[in-house]
Amino acid sequence: MLSYRVISFDKAPKLQDLETPAPRSGEVRIRTAAAAVNFSDLLLLKGRYQDTPPLPFTPGMELAGTIEACGPDVSQEMKNKRVAVYSGQGGFAEQAIAPANRCLILPDNLSFTDAAGLQVAWGTSHIALTQRARLQPGETLVVLGASGGVGLSAVTLGKILGARVIAVARGETKLEAARNAGADITIDSETDDIRDAVIAAGRADVVYDAVGGAQAEAAFRACNPGARFLLIGFASGDLPTFKPNHTLVKNIDLIGVNWSAYWKFAPQKVRESGAQILQWAAERKISANVNHHFTLKDTDKALTLLKERKSTGKIVITPQPTEV
Template structure:
């Protein structure tokens, strides 16, 4: 099969190679999937740099979410058969024509869900829903601040926050990205380049109850200064490259919770919680309550370009690689 392969760390997207490699085999408890589409995520770049939470042995293919058709099932697998349409979250390996994945990391997709939509669904929607619902305990009527609000996960946080009844303040860079957040229902729009972000947040109706932060750096610090009493700050990632150092006295004075959240850990540590989240999300999609936004698709051989779109923040919503 063809696959995008990393042979050495620290080379960035341009170090990716389009190669012929051996087909994967389904081990016990696994299925193999003929990949039709694969989602592109910032985390893929961390894998390339050897900075992701888990490290893969070289050579490997990046890619944390795929959609396709079950090709084969391994020993002990129940509930899947060849020909089933699925989305899945492999630990890596999604940038390929085929991938082997643990069966409990895959879920069936409705017949009406196309593969591009399905491939861009798990990480972005899963991160935002599990983070807001399970970790941040977002309640209807609360004020939700979304940083990086036009990115892959940020845009789904805007959409889900509105769906869950929150008043959403979206922060993104430039009018074009803010317009995308507005289209997903954001109630207030703030340019990330504003001189005084804290003041802009407060001017948009007051402090915030939940901070959704995949960016880090100065944006997080400004958001934390605008936190209400008993606010929750949800740490998703550090796309800015700047990991903020949090002043503990600010947490003490306002009784603020800072909540760490790595969505991928739930696949191993609490798969039932992740499955409940997926069931809710797919149900909302089938009911027409979610509108996934894919801004760009690229064929497998152009995976480096697809990843660069994400890293250079030239995309909004999801970028998806198409296969076959």
């Protein structure tokens, strides 16, 4: 099977032809139909992600496909099921090994491409906004990095939950994507003063920060008393600096969100969240926002598009394009 392998953190990954792996206890083997690209995959390539596996490995944290083999203690009834799964690695290959207990059965009318692009982005936003921030109808939600897969999901989910959504992104093309996802107000991070623009719009009750750096600091200074600031990621490459006394005086909560960790300490919650998301997608209430498609041989190009922040929505690799 073809697999995009990381051999060294100092050298570029390469496609390799490997033997078909056999699932072990608690595992299944999936014929990969689609795998989504995430910012965390870029960190994996450099060994900077908190859950980086030992070398060599295949990146690709979330995928969808058909189960073709089950481990010795896994029910054979799972064989041939169409599933989505957060495997943590292995998605950028024709076949992948994944934990059986993380597999979510797909609704019949949901495509592999959409299913692959839903889990991390929508799962993160759903857990962040409903369980961590407890976003309420009528509150103002500010989404930084609102044009990416995670950001667009936060914009749409914010509207579903009844919030007024302010989307921050760079350039008119990305702002238009945020408006199409439901944003009430848009702010151009290239030309607008984020702090002043958010204050003019009534300040923030919840900030969804997938960017970090100066944008996060500007949004923090535009928070209402009692606001909740969600730390989702740091796509800018810079960690934000918050003054603790400002956090204290304004009663602002700084809330970390590590969606993948829920599989370890609250797996039932993330399974329930995932099932809800897949059902919403099947009912066309939400979209995976997949706007970029690449073959396995073009994985380098897919990762470069994300690294250069030129994507809008999700990027998906299709090792088995005929099945999508």
